[in-house]
Structure formats: C-alpha cells, structure tokens
Amino acid sequence: MSASLYKHPKHHVAVDCIIFGYEDDDLKLLLSQRRFQPALGEWSLMGGWVQDDETVEKAAERVLYQITGLKDIYLEQVHVFSNPDRDPGGRVISVVFYAMIRIDKHDKDLVKEHGAVWWTFSEKPDLIFDHELMVKYAHEKLKLRASYSLIGEKLLPERFTILQLRTLYEAIFQRQFDPGNFRKKILSLKVIEKLDDKNTTDSKKGAFYYRFKKYPEEFIQERIVKQ
Template identity: 50%
Template sequence: MKKHSYGKGEKIYVAIDCIIFGFDNGTLKLLLFQRRVDPFRGDWSLIGSFVRPNENSSDAAKRILKEITGLSNIYMKELRAYTDVDRDPGARCISIGQYALIRIDDHDEKLAEKHGAKWFPIDELPPLVLDHEIMVEDALKRLRAKAQFYPIGFELLPKKFTMPQLERLYAVIFQKDFDSRNFRKKLLSLGILEKLDEKDKTTSKKGAYLFRFNRSKYSSKEKKGFSIPIFKNREIL
C-alpha cells in the first residue's frame, strides 16, 4: 500500500495528563509527582506522558496508570483536551486530561514511590506546573456532576465500608455537610447497598455496621436511568 505524507508540517506533541483521585482517612486525595524533565524539573505535576505512535489516548492513559499504580481495569474517563498555544514552554503540546478513581489501599505503594509519586489532600495541593491546576479544578467539577448520578463509592471506598464513611466521601467531594439520617435513608432507598452482619469497631466500642455495594442491582438501575436523591440543585457538565 502506498504511503501518503502531509509534507513538512510542524511537529506537535500530544500528551496525557492523569488526574488520579483516591479517598483515605476521610480525605479526598490526588496523586502527584515531581517532574523529572525540563522545563519545571522538580516541580509538582500531574502524572502524565506523551502518547506513543502505536497508542490511542485511552491506551496511553491505561499504560500510565499501570506504570505508576500497578492497577488496571479502573474507573477512568476522558476529561477534555487542553490546546492553548502557549500552555507548555517546552514545545507545542496538546494535552488530553483523563481523570481516574482508585482505591488507595489497592495501589502499589512502592511502585508509586519509585516514580516519585505522592498523595496530597485535595485542599492541600502544592503549586502545580503548566495548566495542571485548571485540569484539577475541571476534574473536580466533573466528579461532582458524575457523583449525582453514579455511586462513586464503587471506585473510592473499600469493598466493605460504614455509612459514615460513605457520607464523608460525599461531604468532601461536594464540600458540604449532609443530614446523616436523611442521607442514610435516601441512599438505602436506592436498593444498591447491602448491610452486613459485621461491624467496624475502630472508632468506638459499639461500632458501625459495614455495607457493600451490590453491582448487579446497580447495573440494572443504571440501564433504566436514575439519580442519587440527595441533591436538590443538579449541576451537569
């Protein structure tokens, strides 16, 4: 087959930047690393890489996540492309943002440390390079919109969790407190949570009952369409 060429067009790089969220000790966190190349060597950055010639953007994002966390088959969605001409002083570079949700307990901590990666509470982030702070804010907005229609606890909470842990997750994402009794009632009304005959007694002698998500029931509801009934004003991106 004859190969065709577009001539001597200028080189433009395509990068993937991953906004990796985790939830730990009641805090929403973001995985960052110190940049190892110029410009901005040593500054804090989202975890990313250039797209290789044999990859599409999704494959590149999966490779990056696997290299840094050791995880595959995790929740990851494309955010948007960042195309400002002067966004990167190193070269003309378009970046495609991908946001991911992982269970911190599941990732390979030593592998992340090997790459210089570190978890930061979302409200205690260091200054980030380039337009990465904009990417993080965009990802948070998308996460809040998604959380109104998708039980994000699937990806961020342990497989067994307490109702206070679930409520805390939503509280830190939306930066607001919920009425505990109302929150519990409405989440249970969805029919996607299973109460277990086990308790978490790490915070009190009485303990709190553990729950887990029922994926089959959620999948059934997802196909029909539903929303999580704890939000009055919906924000859809």
C-alpha cells in the same frame, strides 16, 4: 500502521491524569515531581505521551499502570487543553482524564519509585503550567458524576460503612450532609447491600459494613445531590 494520506501539521499529544483516591477520611490526589525539563522538580499531574498505536484512553491507562500497578482503572475524559504556549517545552496538546483509585490496592513502592505522593485534596501544592485549571475541571466533573450516580466503588475499600461513604461525599462536595437523610437517600438507590458484621472502631454502637452489589437491580440510578 499504514502511511497517512494526509499532509498536515502534526502535534505532540499528551494525556494528563487527575488521580483521585480516598484515605483517612479525606479525598486525595496523586501528584509527582517533574524529573525532566522544563519545570524540573515542580509538582505536576501524572502524564504521558500518546503513541502511534493507542487511543488517548489507552495512553492514560498505561500511565496509570506504570505508576500504580493497577489495571482496569475507572477513567473519564475531562477536557482538552491546547493553548500553543501552555507548555514552555513545546507545543503539546493535552487530553485530561480523571481517575479513581483504591488506595488500599495500589502498589505503594511503585508510587514511591516515581517520586509521586498522595496529597490531601484541599492541601495540595501549586501545580505547573495549566495543571491547576485541569484539576478544577476534573473536580467539577467528579462532582457532576457523583451527583448523578453513587460513586465510591472505585475509591472505598470492599467493605465500608455509610459514615465512610458520607465522609467521601462531604470531601468531594466540600460540604456537610445530614446523616439521616444521606443514609435514606443512599439506601433507596438499592445499589449497596448490608453485610453481617459491624465496624466498631469509629463508633461505640458499631455500624454495619456495606458493599456495592455485583448486579444492582436498578442500573439507572437517580440523581443524588442537588447542586
């Protein structure tokens, strides 16, 4: 990198990631126990430092790759947290992202190696510093995203039933959806397609599997959930 023309204060810049997953009919969060001071041993979000030659997005991708072994993860900027005292270890400006992970695809050993654990969203432990607030912001952003377009492709397995999709939405919004109305709404979007075989473990009758279309007819989706 070329030398900077600017003479101004410089800052540590970090990324912190709220990593969402979906397993056993519940929304999950990947958290880790700090391995350095301050707050050693306490639960926190996965984070990392922004290097000289990378964007904040690249830094987040790097952190996610290190912990899950996955590339091309869905990421969205949430907010910047920059209170000078937010980290007792020094002044750190943190750019927060949320990510969506296919739990069935990630590297479980790598996660274990890092002392990270998937927590059920509603049962997660208290987090250090301002990480609680970060999670709150990320959850709001996830709800907004999920209300405007159908999410699930980044969280559910390749093949899933409409019940699974609905359960995901119920976990995200922490409320019930009418089974019939949900089905009709989702199918009207024409972004998922029915497969030939059925899942028979969750119901006696058996429910058809669906998958996300590779090239949905309508790229611009409508609103899904009224908030």
